[in-house]
Amino acid sequence: MKVAYWPGCVSRGFTPELHGSMAKVAPLLDIELVELDRANCCGAGVIAEHSQELADTLNARTFALAQQEIDKGASLMMNICSTCQGAQSECQERLDANAEYRAHVNETLQASDGLEYEQGIINKNFLWVLVEEIGLEQLRSLVKRPLTDLRVGPFYGCYIVRPSARLGIDAEHPRDAYLGQVIEALGGTVIDYAGSHKCCGFPIITMSKDASLRQAGTHLADATDAEADCLVTPCPLCHLNLDLQQPLAARAVGRQLAMPILHLPQLVGLALGLEPKELGLQHHVVKPTSVIDWTQSVVAGVGAQAA
Amino acid sequence: MAEFTLRIRRYDPSSGEAPYWEEHTIELEPHRSVLEGILQAKAKSDGSIGIRCSCRAAICGSCGVRINGQPGLACHTHLDAALAKAKGGVIEVEPMGNMPVIKDLIVDMDAVHWKKIQRVSPWLINKQPIPEREYIVSRESMIDVTQTAACIQCGACVSDCLSMEVDPLFVGPAALAKSYRFVGDPRDAKHEQRLRDLAEDPHGIYACTHCFKCIEACPKGVAPMSQIMRLRRIAGNDFHIEDRNNGERHEMAFVKNVHKNGLLHEADLLPDSYGGKFHPRAVPELVGSLPVITTALLRRKVTIGKALGHPHKAPAGVKRIYDIVEGRDQRVELNLYITGTDEDSAPAQPEPAAAGAEEATTS
Numbered sequence: 001m002k003v004a005y006w007p008g009c010v011s012r013g014f015t016p017e018l019h020g021s022m023a024k025v026a027p028l029l030d031i032e033l034v035e036l037d038r039a040n041c042c043g044a045g046v047i048a049e050h051s052q053e054l055a056d057t058l059n060a061r062t063f064a065l066a067q068q069e070i071d072k073g074a075s076l077m078m079n080i081c082s083t084c085q086g087a088q089s090e091c092q093e094r095l096d097a098n099a100e101y102r103a104h105v106n107e108t109l110q111a112s113d114g115l116e117y118e119q120g121i122i123n124k125n126f127l128w129v130l131v132e133e134i135g136l137e138q139l140r141s142l143v144k145r146p147l148t149d150l151r152v153g154p155f156y157g158c159y160i161v162r163p164s165a166r167l168g169i170d171a172e173h174p175r176d177a178y179l180g181q182v183i184e185a186l187g188g189t190v191i192d193y194a195g196s197h198k199c200c201g202f203p204i205i206t207m208s209k210d211a212s213l214r215q216a217g218t219h220l221a222d223a224t225d226a227e228a229d230c231l232v233t234p235c236p237l238c239h240l241n242l243d244l245q246q247p248l249a250a251r252a253v254g255r256q257l258a259m260p261i262l263h264l265p266q267l268v269g270l271a272l273g274l275e276p277k278e279l280g281l282q283h284h285v286v287k288p289t290s291v292i293d294w295t296q297s298v299v300a301g302v303g304a305q306a307a
Numbered sequence: 308m309a310e311f312t313l314r315i316r317r318y319d320p321s322s323g324e325a326p327y328w329e330e331h332t333i334e335l336e337p338h339r340s341v342l343e344g345i346l347q348a349k350a351k352s353d354g355s356i357g358i359r360c361s362c363r364a365a366i367c368g369s370c371g372v373r374i375n376g377q378p379g380l381a382c383h384t385h386l387d388a389a390l391a392k393a394k395g396g397v398i399e400v401e402p403m404g405n406m407p408v409i410k411d412l413i414v415d416m417d418a419v420h421w422k423k424i425q426r427v428s429p430w431l432i433n434k435q436p437i438p439e440r441e442y443i444v445s446r447e448s449m450i451d452v453t454q455t456a457a458c459i460q461c462g463a464c465v466s467d468c469l470s471m472e473v474d475p476l477f478v479g480p481a482a483l484a485k486s487y488r489f490v491g492d493p494r495d496a497k498h499e500q501r502l503r504d505l506a507e508d509p510h511g512i513y514a515c516t517h518c519f520k521c522i523e524a525c526p527k528g529v530a531p532m533s534q535i536m537r538l539r540r541i542a543g544n545d546f547h548i549e550d551r552n553n554g555e556r557h558e559m560a561f562v563k564n565v566h567k568n569g570l571l572h573e574a575d576l577l578p579d580s581y582g583g584k585f586h587p588r589a590v591p592e593l594v595g596s597l598p599v600i601t602t603a604l605l606r607r608k609v610t611i612g613k614a615l616g617h618p619h620k621a622p623a624g625v626k627r628i629y630d631i632v633e634g635r636d637q638r639v640e641l642n643l644y645i646t647g648t649d650e651d652s653a654p655a656q657p658e659p660a661a662a663g664a665e666e667a668t669t670s
Contacts, residue, residue, distance in 0.1 A: 009571035014609055040625050041571045045517055046561040049536045050543065053639040054632045058565075061624060086519075094641050097648040101641045108631050113624035162519035171391070199469045199518035206580040207513040207552045211474040215516065218473065244599055244608070283608045285599070 001133060004069035005033040006062060006123075008081035009041050010236040014244070017280025018236050021265040022080050022126065024279060028142065028272045029134055031078075034069050036062065042087040044237070045159075045203070052094075053105070059091040060105050063123070064115035076122040078129050080265065082235030085125045086159025089166055096120060125160060127234045127264060131178045136185045144273030146187025150291065152267065153191040153228035154179035155219070155242065157235030158199050179232065182264075186271035193226040195219025200238040205245070210252060216241040217253030229290045230260040232267045239263060243285050260288035309337050311386050313344050315356060316401035318408050326408075329353075330397065341389050341400065342370050342381035345412070357411035365526060368461035372412050373401045378463040378524045381412075403466030405475075419475075420462045423482040427505070431489060434496040448493045454644045455488040455534055457527045464521035464531050476510040480521035480531030483512060487534040490541060502542040506550035512538045513554030528644055544638070553580050553588075566629050569621035574614040 011018040026033050039062040041047075048055035066077035079085055095102050096119045109115040124132070130139060160167065161176045169175045176197065180190040201215030220242060223231055233239055241249070243261040250257040262270075266279045276282070276292045311333050318326035331348035342360055349356040358381070360370040365383040372381050375392045376399070389398045406414040464480040471477045486505060489495045505511035512535055521531040542548045543555040560579035564572055577596070581589035593600075603609050632639075 010573065013571065013573045013613075014603070016608070038622050038624075040569045040622070041565045043565065044561070044571070045536075046558055047565065049539050050558050050562045051540070051632060051638060052641070053635075054562075054629070056641075057628050057632055058625065061628065094643060097643055098641060098646055099649050104639065108628055111631060112627035113622075115624070158518040158520075162523045164523060199516045199520075201473075201516060203517040204470070204514060206557045206577065207554050208470075208474065208509065208516075211470060211477075211514065212516070214473040215469065244603060247598060247602075248596075283606045285602050285606060285608070 001030065002032040002034060002069075002074045003076055003078040003129070004066035004074040005035045006039055006066065006077060006079045006084060007035065008079060008084045008236065010240065011080055015236040015239050015263065017283045018080060018239070018263040018265065021263060021269050021274075021279040024274055025265045025269045025272065028269075028274075029130075029139075031129070031134075033078075034074055036065050036069070036077075039065050042081075042084045042091075044083050045087050045090075048087065048090065055087070056091045056094055056101075057105050057108050059088050060095055060102075060117040061109055061113060061115060062088070063092065063095075063121045064109060064113075064117045066123070067118060067121060070121075075133070076124055076129075078124055078126060080126045080234070080263075081237070082125065082157030082160035082233075083237050084159075085123070086157075086162075086167070088123055092121065092123065093166055125234055127160070127178050127182065128175060130182055130268070131175075132173070136181055139182070139268075140185045143186055143271045145271055147183070147267070147271050148187050150188045151191050151227060151229045152183045152188045152262075153193050153223040153226065153231045154183065154196045155200070155231045155233040155235075155238055155261075156197055157233060157238045158197075160234060161197055179234070179264075182268070183232065186267065188267075188271075191223065191226050191228040193219075193228065194222045200235075200241040202237045202241040205241065212241065213245060213249045213252035216245060217249035217255065217257065220246065220249060220257045220259045221253055221255045223259055224255070224257060228259065230262055230288060232262045232264055234264045236263065246286050258286055258290075260284065260286050260291050262288065262291070308334050309386075310334055311344055311390060312397045313341075313348060314397045314399045315345070315348070315411070316399075317356070317411050318402075319357075319410050320408060321410075335386060337387035337390075338385055340382045341372075341374055341384045341386060341398065344386055344398075345381060345400065357409070357413045359413045366459060368459035371403050371414075371461040371463050371466065373399075373403055373466065375399050378403055378466040380461060380463070380526050383526050403462055405465055405468060405471050406462065414462070414466075416462055420460070420465050420481060423465070423479050424460070424485055426478055427482045427486040428497075428501065429482075429485050429489070431492065431495055432497045434494060442494050444493050448491070450645055451642075452488050452491040454529055454642065455484045455491070458484060458525075458529045459527055461526065463524040463526060464529075467520040467524045469518045469520055470514055470516045474510060474514060477514050478505065478508065478511055480515075480535070483515070483538060484529050484531040484534040487538055490538060498541070499546050499548075502538060502546055503548050505538065506542045506548045506552070506554060509552055511552075512542065513550060513552045513557075530644065540638075553582075556580055556582060565621070566626065567621060568617060568619045569625050570619045572617060572619065574609070 007019050040058050043055040106116050183190045201212035205212040269279045281288050313331045317329050333344045333347045345358050361367040363382045370381040402408050402412050402414045406419040409415050490498050515535045557580040578584040578589045
């Protein structure tokens with residue numbers, strides 16, 4: 001399948017391994033990525049805090065660019081960031097709900113780029129694409145190196161699970177349980193711990209640093225106590241607070257922490273047979289030594305079994 | 308009639324005993340409420356179960372509890388709906404979070420919720436002179452505050468607030484939504500003072516971590532987090548309050564960053580949120596972050612060239628959008644709670660409409 005691909009900003013900034021690993025994993029899943037290289041930042045809720053209309057118009061611009069690709073054969077728009085998903089879904093909700101408002105925003109788009117947003121774009125995070133478009137059965141059949149005995153804790157990021165109605169979570173689409181389903185399909189063990197659906201604290205890191213780090217530290221400590229080998233997240237902003245800031249988070253909660261945090265495409269890539277280096281795991285602040293046997297470059301659980 | 312099993316968390320702090328779970332089987336029609344289930348267990352098997360309730364119609368806000376881990380009103384949750392989300396077929400009922408338990412399902416609302424409500428001066432401070440007859444206000448401005456006025460003080464949002472979980476001093480979602488009730492009211496004389504107070508408070512409007520928990524929790528569609536964002540918007544845009552928590556600076560640094568780069572350039576965002584790389588405020592922060600920055604460079608997460616250079620330039624279209632929208636005399640805002648969803652557009656939606664929008668169409 002071909003998708004209009006929105007990688008977001010952080011995946012090309014402070015977590016380049018996310019962008020890189022998605023590019024490596026896509027062909028294995030038969031996903032063709034058509035990158036929206038003229039599109040813009042979703043605003044991460046901060047631009048909306050400043051001006052709702054500005055955020056809505058900027059995202060309508062991204063949607064309109066994606067719709068040009070959809071007209072040329074892409075199935076849908078795909079993102080790889082929980083925050084993009086949530087911020088864009090919020091704007092889309094307003095744009096789709098009210099024709100008058102949509103016309104008002106389109107007037108600006110017409111004047112700025114000659115673009116127009118048409119109601120009803122389908123914009124899905126890679127996680128949703130995995131479960132709803134590719135399917136867990138197909139994913140299971142593609143696994144080359146099952147994550148046997150690897151204990152993985154899901155970490156969703158607020159923006160992709162709340163509010164549930166806006167994000168299309170219902171009995172038929174339990175999107176707030178998809179990470180667990182994917183971990184299982186890849187052969188891993190899902191770890192249940194208190195913080196899986198909570199906030200990483202990143203949005204307040206510049207305003208309320210201690211509270212921010214204590215949020216990250218608490219979830220990492222809970223996952224450690226639940227004996228997780230690693231966490232997996234579809235959100236690069238969560239990755240920043242959980243991985244990059246982990247040494248400071250550990251200090252904030254007075255715990256020794258060494259919890260590897262994997263981006264979703266990295267976990268999928270490992271199971272589909274890619275090497276840790278190809279997936280950029282060496283760029284992480286917390287070395288994923290409990291996940292990877294670095295001398296043999298295999299996933300720990302399988303390595304133990306093979307030996 | 309159907310049978311349901313309720314698993315109720317029991318705790319009496321005065322007994323000296325630890326909390327424990329207790330299962331009760333009740334028999335009721337599936338459309339009846341969890342509250343009725345609790346009251347049946349209380350009537351039939353154990354009169355000592357502590358639960359606070361009054362109206363049984365989602366109006367008084369007394370019976371806030373957690374059902375299967377989610378906060379809500381016991382009287383507003385159907386038994387069949389609760390069962391659908393229950394693990395192992397047992398409906399779990401426990402007291403709300405972030406507040407001390409008085410007994411079983413009753414929490415101390417005075418110690419947390421009401422104290423925080425008092426914190427924001429929850430009354431109208433009249434403009435002077437007070438008119439001899441009634442105060443005339445525009446219809447629109449009163450509709451604007453109806454969303455926050457819909458709050459029934461049940462505490463569900465406080466129960467689930469993730470900022471409060473790590474920072475008990477956080478003013479919190481219910482109180483901040485209440486604050487917007489007066490900041491949005493044209494009759495109030497103290498808009499700026501209210502906002503300055505809450506912006507400067509290290510546990511005020513800028514301590515909200517934007518987790519959407521309160522929006523999800525509220526049974527009345529008040530969307531407290533959205534009200535907090537409106538407080539920030541008015542504080543920054545209308546009153547230009549530069550708070551000591553870097554809230555307004557962070558917001559403006561972000562907005563300008565995207566205007567310049569089209570994408571977010573994080574290497575600039577951090578120092579700019581403190582006033583710029585060489586600002587006295589930024590220096591200790593950057594020094595404190597030095598070990599993190601060094602590790603990121605060592606792991607080649609970022610390169611110095613990429614951090615200091617600006618690889619992206621905003622497309623002309625993005626700049627023009629900024630010019631048009633930022634050039635308006637008045638902010639354009641759409642609140643779906645008030646407008647609802649266009650009738651013809653509702654079925655075409657790939658995703659269901661927001662809770663707030665539904666609220667507006669049914670009330």
